[in-house]
Amino acid sequence: MSFIRSYLWDTLEKILSTFDCLLCLFDEFVFFCNSCFMPELPEVETVKVFLEKNVINEKTKSVKIENENLRFVITTNVSQILSNSTITKILRRGKYLLFLYNNNFTLLVHLGMTGFFRIERKYEFRKHDHLIFNFKKKKLIFNDVRKFGFVKIFNAKEILNCSHLKNLGPEPLSSKFCYEYFKNNLNRKTNIKNLLMNQSFVAGLGNIYCSEILFRSNIKPIRPINLIKDYEITKIVDSVKKILLNSIKLGGTTIKNFVVSDEKIGYFKNELMVYGRDGMGCFKCKNKIVKITQSGRSTFFCSQCQK
DNA sequence: AGGGCTACCTGTACGC
DNA sequence: TGCGTACAGGTAGCCC
Numbered sequence: 001m002s003f004i005r006s007y008l009w010d011t012l013e014k015i016l017s018t019f020d021c022l023l024c025l026f027d028e029f030v031f032f033c034n035s036c037f038m039p040e041l042p043e044v045e046t047v048k049v050f051l052e053k054n055v056i057n058e059k060t061k062s063v064k065i066e067n068e069n070l071r072f073v074i075t076t077n078v079s080q081i082l083s084n085s086t087i088t089k090i091l092r093r094g095k096y097l098l099f100l101y102n103n104n105f106t107l108l109v110h111l112g113m114t115g116f117f118r119i120e121r122k123y124e125f126r127k128h129d130h131l132i133f134n135f136k137k138k139k140l141i142f143n144d145v146r147k148f149g150f151v152k153i154f155n156a157k158e159i160l161n162c163s164h165l166k167n168l169g170p171e172p173l174s175s176k177f178c179y180e181y182f183k184n185n186l187n188r189k190t191n192i193k194n195l196l197m198n199q200s201f202v203a204g205l206g207n208i209y210c211s212e213i214l215f216r217s218n219i220k221p222i223r224p225i226n227l228i229k230d231y232e233i234t235k236i237v238d239s240v241k242k243i244l245l246n247s248i249k250l251g252g253t254t255i256k257n258f259v260v261s262d263e264k265i266g267y268f269k270n271e272l273m274v275y276g277r278d279g280m281g282c283f284k285c286k287n288k289i290v291k292i293t294q295s296g297r298s299t300f301f302c303s304q305c306q307k
Numbered sequence: 308a309g310g311g312c313t314a315c316c317t318g319t320a321c322g323c
Numbered sequence: 324t325g326c327g328t329a330c331a332g333g334t335a336g337c338c339c
Binding site: 071072206298 | 330331332333334335
Protein backbone atom coordinates (compact mmCIF):
# COMPACT_ATOMS: atom_id res chain seq x y z
CA MET A 1 0.00 0.00 0.00
CA SER A 2 2.74 2.40 0.98
CA PHE A 3 4.56 1.44 -2.21
CA ILE A 4 1.51 2.40 -4.29
CA ARG A 5 1.08 5.66 -2.36
CA SER A 6 4.71 6.52 -2.87
CA TYR A 7 4.52 5.61 -6.56
CA LEU A 8 1.41 7.76 -7.05
CA TRP A 9 3.00 10.63 -5.19
CA ASP A 10 6.15 10.41 -7.34
CA THR A 11 4.11 10.32 -10.49
CA LEU A 12 2.00 13.28 -9.41
CA GLU A 13 5.12 15.22 -8.53
CA LYS A 14 6.61 14.44 -11.94
CA ILE A 15 3.46 15.56 -13.75
CA LEU A 16 3.29 18.79 -11.72
CA SER A 17 6.94 19.61 -12.26
CA THR A 18 6.63 18.97 -15.99
CA PHE A 19 3.55 21.16 -16.10
CA ASP A 20 5.29 23.93 -14.20
CA CYS A 21 8.28 23.67 -16.50
CA LEU A 22 6.01 23.86 -19.55
CA LEU A 23 4.27 26.93 -18.20
CA CYS A 24 7.59 28.64 -17.61
CA LEU A 25 8.56 27.92 -21.16
CA PHE A 26 5.18 28.89 -22.56
CA ASP A 27 6.46 31.82 -24.60
CA GLU A 28 9.25 29.76 -26.04
CA PHE A 29 6.83 27.04 -27.06
CA VAL A 30 4.77 29.62 -28.89
CA PHE A 31 7.68 30.35 -31.13
CA PHE A 32 8.90 26.85 -31.58
CA CYS A 33 5.43 26.28 -32.84
CA ASN A 34 5.73 29.13 -35.27
CA SER A 35 9.14 28.10 -36.40
CA CYS A 36 7.75 24.80 -37.66
CA PHE A 37 6.03 26.71 -40.45
CA MET A 38 6.81 29.61 -42.63
CA PRO A 39 5.64 32.81 -41.06
CA GLU A 40 2.84 34.33 -43.11
CA LEU A 41 0.55 37.13 -41.95
CA PRO A 42 -1.24 35.30 -39.10
CA GLU A 43 2.03 33.97 -37.67
CA VAL A 44 3.71 37.39 -37.85
CA GLU A 45 0.63 38.89 -36.18
CA THR A 46 0.97 36.31 -33.37
CA VAL A 47 4.64 37.23 -32.97
CA LYS A 48 3.63 40.90 -32.84
CA VAL A 49 1.18 40.26 -30.00
CA PHE A 50 3.85 38.26 -28.15
CA LEU A 51 6.35 41.10 -28.49
CA GLU A 52 3.79 43.70 -27.42
CA LYS A 53 3.24 41.74 -24.22
CA ASN A 54 6.94 41.30 -23.53
CA VAL A 55 9.10 44.18 -24.71
CA ILE A 56 7.00 47.35 -24.96
CA ASN A 57 8.40 50.12 -22.71
CA GLU A 58 11.41 47.96 -21.85
CA LYS A 59 14.66 49.86 -22.01
CA THR A 60 17.24 48.13 -24.19
CA LYS A 61 20.51 48.10 -22.25
CA SER A 62 22.49 46.71 -25.17
CA VAL A 63 22.15 44.69 -28.35
CA LYS A 64 24.62 41.93 -29.07
CA ILE A 65 25.16 40.72 -32.61
CA GLU A 66 26.13 37.04 -32.45
CA ASN A 67 26.13 36.62 -36.21
CA GLU A 68 25.73 39.50 -38.63
CA ASN A 69 25.37 37.34 -41.73
CA LEU A 70 21.65 37.17 -42.25
CA ARG A 71 19.92 37.83 -45.60
CA PHE A 72 21.51 41.26 -45.32
CA VAL A 73 24.54 41.89 -43.12
CA ILE A 74 23.45 43.47 -39.83
CA THR A 75 25.17 46.85 -39.68
CA THR A 76 27.19 47.52 -36.53
CA ASN A 77 25.34 50.79 -35.92
CA VAL A 78 22.27 48.72 -34.98
CA SER A 79 23.67 48.03 -31.50
CA GLN A 80 24.88 51.62 -31.08
CA ILE A 81 21.54 53.14 -32.07
CA LEU A 82 19.37 50.77 -30.05
CA SER A 83 21.41 50.73 -26.85
CA ASN A 84 19.73 52.73 -24.06
CA SER A 85 16.60 53.31 -26.12
CA THR A 86 13.09 52.00 -25.52
CA ILE A 87 10.64 50.17 -27.76
CA THR A 88 7.44 52.22 -27.69
CA LYS A 89 5.41 50.37 -30.28
CA ILE A 90 5.41 47.25 -32.45
CA LEU A 91 3.68 47.36 -35.83
CA ARG A 92 3.12 44.77 -38.52
CA ARG A 93 2.98 45.48 -42.24
CA GLY A 94 2.46 42.41 -44.43
CA LYS A 95 5.03 39.93 -43.14
CA TYR A 96 7.28 42.67 -41.74
CA LEU A 97 7.57 43.74 -38.11
CA LEU A 98 8.47 47.30 -37.14
CA PHE A 99 9.99 48.06 -33.73
CA LEU A 100 9.44 51.76 -33.02
CA TYR A 101 11.98 53.26 -30.59
CA ASN A 102 11.78 56.43 -28.53
CA ASN A 103 14.85 57.87 -30.29
CA ASN A 104 13.09 58.15 -33.67
CA PHE A 105 14.62 55.03 -35.10
CA THR A 106 12.71 52.00 -36.31
CA LEU A 107 13.98 48.46 -36.63
CA LEU A 108 12.54 46.60 -39.60
CA VAL A 109 12.40 42.83 -39.03
CA HIS A 110 11.56 40.05 -41.46
CA LEU A 111 11.34 36.48 -40.15
CA GLY A 112 12.10 34.92 -43.54
CA MET A 113 11.27 31.24 -43.48
CA THR A 114 12.47 30.12 -40.07
CA GLY A 115 13.02 33.26 -38.00
CA PHE A 116 11.57 33.39 -34.48
CA PHE A 117 11.95 35.24 -31.19
CA ARG A 118 12.26 33.86 -27.71
CA ILE A 119 12.49 35.46 -24.29
CA GLU A 120 14.89 34.22 -21.64
CA ARG A 121 15.76 35.47 -18.20
CA LYS A 122 19.26 34.03 -18.48
CA TYR A 123 20.74 33.65 -21.92
CA GLU A 124 21.59 30.18 -23.12
CA PHE A 125 23.19 29.98 -26.54
CA ARG A 126 21.44 28.00 -29.21
CA LYS A 127 22.61 27.26 -32.71
CA HIS A 128 21.50 29.98 -35.17
CA ASP A 129 21.04 32.71 -32.57
CA HIS A 130 21.87 35.97 -34.36
CA LEU A 131 20.78 38.88 -32.23
CA ILE A 132 20.30 39.38 -28.48
CA PHE A 133 18.44 42.36 -27.06
CA ASN A 134 19.44 42.80 -23.40
CA PHE A 135 16.77 44.32 -21.21
CA LYS A 136 17.02 44.90 -17.48
CA LYS A 137 15.54 41.55 -16.41
CA LYS A 138 15.25 39.56 -19.63
CA LYS A 139 16.62 38.98 -23.07
CA LEU A 140 14.94 38.87 -26.45
CA ILE A 141 16.71 36.56 -28.88
CA PHE A 142 16.32 36.41 -32.65
CA ASN A 143 17.08 32.97 -34.06
CA ASP A 144 16.90 31.98 -37.74
CA VAL A 145 18.13 28.63 -39.06
CA ARG A 146 18.02 29.38 -42.77
CA LYS A 147 19.04 33.04 -42.53
CA PHE A 148 16.35 34.24 -44.89
CA GLY A 149 15.26 36.75 -42.29
CA PHE A 150 16.86 40.14 -41.64
CA VAL A 151 16.87 43.23 -39.43
CA LYS A 152 17.56 46.73 -40.71
CA ILE A 153 17.61 50.06 -38.92
CA PHE A 154 15.87 53.11 -40.39
CA ASN A 155 15.14 56.65 -39.40
CA ALA A 156 11.46 56.75 -38.51
CA LYS A 157 10.87 59.29 -41.28
CA GLU A 158 12.41 57.06 -43.94
CA ILE A 159 10.94 53.73 -43.01
CA LEU A 160 7.68 53.90 -44.93
CA ASN A 161 9.55 54.85 -48.07
CA CYS A 162 12.17 52.10 -47.84
CA SER A 163 12.38 49.60 -50.70
CA HIS A 164 10.87 46.82 -48.58
CA LEU A 165 7.68 48.63 -47.65
CA LYS A 166 6.99 51.23 -50.31
CA ASN A 167 5.61 48.85 -52.95
CA LEU A 168 3.55 46.66 -50.62
CA GLY A 169 -0.09 46.20 -51.55
CA PRO A 170 -2.93 46.79 -49.07
CA GLU A 171 -3.34 44.81 -45.88
CA PRO A 172 -5.69 41.92 -46.70
CA LEU A 173 -7.73 42.50 -43.54
CA SER A 174 -8.19 46.21 -44.21
CA SER A 175 -11.17 47.74 -45.98
CA LYS A 176 -8.82 48.74 -48.83
CA PHE A 177 -8.66 45.10 -49.89
CA CYS A 178 -12.13 44.77 -51.35
CA TYR A 179 -14.02 43.86 -54.52
CA GLU A 180 -13.35 47.23 -56.18
CA TYR A 181 -9.61 47.08 -55.48
CA PHE A 182 -9.43 43.54 -56.86
CA LYS A 183 -11.47 44.40 -59.94
CA ASN A 184 -9.30 47.45 -60.70
CA ASN A 185 -6.09 45.42 -60.49
CA LEU A 186 -6.85 42.62 -62.91
CA ASN A 187 -4.91 44.23 -65.75
CA ARG A 188 -1.84 42.10 -65.01
CA LYS A 189 -0.82 39.09 -67.06
CA THR A 190 -0.60 36.29 -64.56
CA ASN A 191 -2.57 33.52 -62.91
CA ILE A 192 -4.61 33.79 -59.74
CA LYS A 193 -2.14 31.99 -57.45
CA ASN A 194 0.76 34.19 -58.50
CA LEU A 195 -1.41 37.30 -58.15
CA LEU A 196 -2.26 36.45 -54.54
CA MET A 197 1.41 35.62 -53.85
CA ASN A 198 2.51 38.99 -55.23
CA GLN A 199 3.16 41.24 -52.21
CA SER A 200 2.61 44.38 -54.30
CA PHE A 201 -0.94 43.22 -54.99
CA VAL A 202 -1.78 42.23 -51.41
CA ALA A 203 0.66 42.08 -48.48
CA GLY A 204 1.09 39.05 -46.26
CA LEU A 205 -0.16 36.02 -48.15
CA GLY A 206 2.29 33.14 -48.61
CA ASN A 207 2.35 29.78 -50.28
CA ILE A 208 0.26 27.88 -47.75
CA TYR A 209 -2.59 30.35 -47.43
CA CYS A 210 -2.84 30.92 -51.20
CA SER A 211 -3.59 27.23 -51.79
CA GLU A 212 -6.12 27.25 -48.96
CA ILE A 213 -7.81 30.46 -50.12
CA LEU A 214 -8.27 29.16 -53.66
CA PHE A 215 -9.65 25.85 -52.43
CA ARG A 216 -12.22 27.72 -50.36
CA SER A 217 -13.03 29.86 -53.41
CA ASN A 218 -13.39 26.81 -55.73
CA ILE A 219 -10.89 28.32 -58.19
CA LYS A 220 -8.05 26.43 -59.85
CA PRO A 221 -4.71 28.12 -59.00
CA ILE A 222 -3.54 28.15 -62.64
CA ARG A 223 -6.57 30.12 -63.89
CA PRO A 224 -5.49 33.31 -65.73
CA ILE A 225 -6.85 36.31 -63.85
CA ASN A 226 -8.67 37.70 -66.89
CA LEU A 227 -10.96 34.67 -66.64
CA ILE A 228 -12.02 35.36 -63.06
CA LYS A 229 -15.71 36.21 -62.87
CA ASP A 230 -17.12 39.00 -60.73
CA TYR A 231 -18.83 36.71 -58.25
CA GLU A 232 -15.53 34.83 -57.87
CA ILE A 233 -13.72 38.04 -56.92
CA THR A 234 -16.18 38.45 -54.06
CA LYS A 235 -15.56 34.83 -53.08
CA ILE A 236 -11.76 35.24 -53.05
CA VAL A 237 -11.85 38.48 -51.04
CA ASP A 238 -14.19 36.82 -48.57
CA SER A 239 -12.00 33.68 -48.31
CA VAL A 240 -8.84 35.72 -47.75
CA LYS A 241 -10.36 37.54 -44.81
CA LYS A 242 -12.09 34.52 -43.28
CA ILE A 243 -9.06 32.23 -43.50
CA LEU A 244 -6.65 34.82 -42.11
CA LEU A 245 -8.96 35.82 -39.26
CA ASN A 246 -9.58 32.20 -38.36
CA SER A 247 -5.88 31.44 -38.35
CA ILE A 248 -5.07 34.43 -36.15
CA LYS A 249 -7.81 33.32 -33.78
CA LEU A 250 -6.48 29.74 -33.66
CA GLY A 251 -2.98 31.04 -33.05
CA GLY A 252 -4.23 32.38 -29.76
CA THR A 253 -6.23 29.40 -28.56
CA THR A 254 -4.84 26.05 -29.60
CA ILE A 255 -1.27 26.87 -28.65
CA LYS A 256 -2.48 26.36 -25.09
CA ASN A 257 -3.63 22.88 -26.05
CA PHE A 258 -0.27 22.34 -27.65
CA VAL A 259 1.52 23.16 -24.43
CA VAL A 260 -0.76 21.23 -22.11
CA SER A 261 -1.06 18.15 -24.24
CA ASP A 262 2.50 18.45 -25.55
CA GLU A 263 1.40 17.58 -29.07
CA LYS A 264 4.15 18.47 -31.44
CA ILE A 265 1.91 19.83 -34.15
CA GLY A 266 1.37 23.33 -35.44
CA TYR A 267 -1.82 25.05 -34.49
CA PHE A 268 -3.25 25.50 -37.97
CA LYS A 269 -2.02 22.22 -39.41
CA ASN A 270 -5.34 20.62 -38.56
CA GLU A 271 -7.16 23.31 -40.49
CA LEU A 272 -5.37 22.76 -43.80
CA MET A 273 -7.69 21.48 -46.52
CA VAL A 274 -5.22 21.03 -49.40
CA TYR A 275 -1.70 22.19 -48.50
CA GLY A 276 0.64 19.22 -48.13
CA ARG A 277 -2.19 16.77 -48.82
CA ASP A 278 -1.24 15.61 -52.33
CA GLY A 279 -2.41 12.07 -53.05
CA MET A 280 -4.88 12.21 -50.18
CA GLY A 281 -8.66 12.52 -50.51
CA CYS A 282 -10.36 15.90 -50.78
CA PHE A 283 -12.44 16.61 -47.66
CA LYS A 284 -15.36 17.71 -49.85
CA CYS A 285 -15.46 15.24 -52.75
CA LYS A 286 -12.92 12.48 -51.88
CA ASN A 287 -11.07 13.11 -55.16
CA LYS A 288 -7.27 13.03 -54.87
CA ILE A 289 -5.55 16.34 -54.07
CA VAL A 290 -3.03 17.29 -56.77
CA LYS A 291 0.35 18.94 -56.35
CA ILE A 292 1.83 21.10 -59.11
CA THR A 293 4.68 23.60 -59.36
CA GLN A 294 3.95 27.26 -60.09
CA SER A 295 6.86 29.69 -60.36
CA GLY A 296 9.05 27.18 -58.53
CA ARG A 297 6.60 26.85 -55.63
CA SER A 298 4.35 23.92 -54.85
CA THR A 299 0.62 24.43 -55.21
CA PHE A 300 -2.06 22.04 -53.97
CA PHE A 301 -5.63 21.83 -55.24
CA CYS A 302 -8.61 19.57 -55.94
CA SER A 303 -9.30 19.34 -59.68
CA GLN A 304 -12.88 18.30 -58.93
CA CYS A 305 -13.83 21.15 -56.58
CA GLN A 306 -11.68 23.87 -58.16
CA LYS A 307 -12.39 24.99 -61.73
C1' DA B 308 7.48 47.85 -67.43
C1' DG B 309 6.62 43.78 -65.51
C1' DG B 310 6.57 38.85 -65.28
C1' DG B 311 9.47 34.83 -64.48
C1' DC B 312 13.37 32.56 -62.80
C1' DT B 313 17.15 31.77 -59.47
C1' DA B 314 20.28 32.24 -55.46
C1' DC B 315 20.41 32.41 -50.82
C1' DC B 316 20.33 28.67 -46.58
C1' DT B 317 20.08 24.42 -43.63
C1' DG B 318 17.43 20.62 -41.69
C1' DT B 319 14.96 16.67 -43.04
C1' DA B 320 13.64 12.72 -45.71
C1' DC B 321 14.75 9.41 -48.74
C1' DG B 322 17.36 6.17 -51.82
C1' DC B 323 21.26 3.46 -52.61
C1' DT C 324 25.64 3.17 -41.13
C1' DG C 325 26.73 6.66 -44.11
C1' DC C 326 26.79 9.28 -47.99
C1' DG C 327 24.58 12.00 -51.67
C1' DT C 328 20.68 14.32 -53.31
C1' DA C 329 16.19 16.51 -53.55
C1' DC C 330 13.15 19.42 -51.34
C1' DA C 331 10.99 23.13 -48.52
C1' DG C 332 9.97 28.67 -49.42
C1' DG C 333 10.18 34.71 -48.99
C1' DT C 334 12.54 38.03 -51.10
C1' DA C 335 15.84 40.61 -53.98
C1' DG C 336 17.84 40.99 -58.06
C1' DC C 337 18.71 39.68 -62.48
C1' DC C 338 17.19 38.64 -67.22
C1' DC C 339 14.21 38.78 -71.09
